[in-house]
Amino acid sequence: DAGVIQSPRHEVTEMGQEVTLRCKPISGHNSLFWYRQTMMRGLELLIYFNNNVPIDDSGMPEDRFSAKMPNASFSTLKIQPSEPRDSAVYFCASSLPTGGGAKQFFGPGTRLTVL
Amino acid sequence: DAKTTQPNSMESNEEEPVHLPCNHSTISGTDYIHWYRQLPSQGPEYVIHGLTSNVNNRMASLAIAEDRKSSTLILHRATLRDAAVYYCILRDGWGTYKYIFGTGTRLKVLA
Numbered sequence: 001d002a003g004v005i006q007s008p009r010h011e012v013t014e015m016g017q018e019v020t021l022r023c024k025p026i027s028g029h030n031s032l033f034w035y036r037q038t039m040m041r042g043l044e045l046l047i048y049f050n051n052n053v054p055i056d057d058s059g060m061p062e063d064r065f066s067a068k069m070p071n072a073s074f075s076t077l078k079i080q081p082s083e084p085r086d087s088a089v090y091f092c093a094s095s096l097p098t099g100g101g102a103k104q105f106f107g108p109g110t111r112l113t114v115l
Numbered sequence: 116d117a118k119t120t121q122p123n124s125m126e127s128n129e130e131e132p133v134h135l136p137c138n139h140s141t142i143s144g145t146d147y148i149h150w151y152r153q154l155p156s157q158g159p160e161y162v163i164h165g166l167t168s169n170v171n172n173r174m175a176s177l178a179i180a181e182d183r184k185s186s187t188l189i190l191h192r193a194t195l196r197d198a199a200v201y202y203c204i205l206r207d208g209w210g211t212y213k214y215i216f217g218t219g220t221r222l223k224v225l226a
Contacts, residue, residue: 031212043159043216056213091158095212102212106158
């Protein structure tokens with residue numbers, strides 16, 4: 001079975017450009033998570049969705065970041081305009097809603113570099 | 116803030132058991148204890164989780180203290196492929212799926 005799919009795997013852009021990261025969760029999973037990982041801050045949750053509805057976006061750093069989940073099989077994380085401090089690895093994860101013991105399955109990540 | 120405390124790094128010899136400790140003194144009665152690991156240049160992967168009783172699966176064992184304020188992940192025979200950062204995680208409150216990842220323990224396995 002395919003795991004969580006993320007694209008692109010690498011993105012290099014210039015400051016001020018719009019960046020869109022994409023995620024396809026595991027089929028049948030109805031919780032989706034976007035994380036960011038940097039050396040300074042470690043792995044931090046940006047936003048998560050249940051049944052395509054955003055539940056907690058308290059980790060979204062600022063208005064330049066937005067996330068959508070138009071259907072159960074697709075989500076995007078958009079940064080507009082991008083800044084050098086947004087450089088990080090962005091992970092998408094999905095899970096089944098099995099209560100407190102739910103396992104999260106992570107994608108391979110998108111390494112974003114903003115010049 | 117992370118709700119767990121782990122040593123920054125540990126070393127083990129190949130084919131020897133490894134015990135990775137985690138303190139979670141503020142754990143609530145409904146919190147599961149989750150362990151994930153992150154291999155170099157990969158996303159985190161699930162290892163094991165438990166609530167009160169010790170748990171075993173094909174990857175590892177999880178020993179949970181009776182008061183649940185600490186736990187230990189046990190790799191029975193470390194291999195070079197087990198070199199990774201191991202995260203002990205609790206949810207950020209009841210009713211949420213939000214994990215709070217701490218800094219984890221970087222495990223080095225020596226050949």
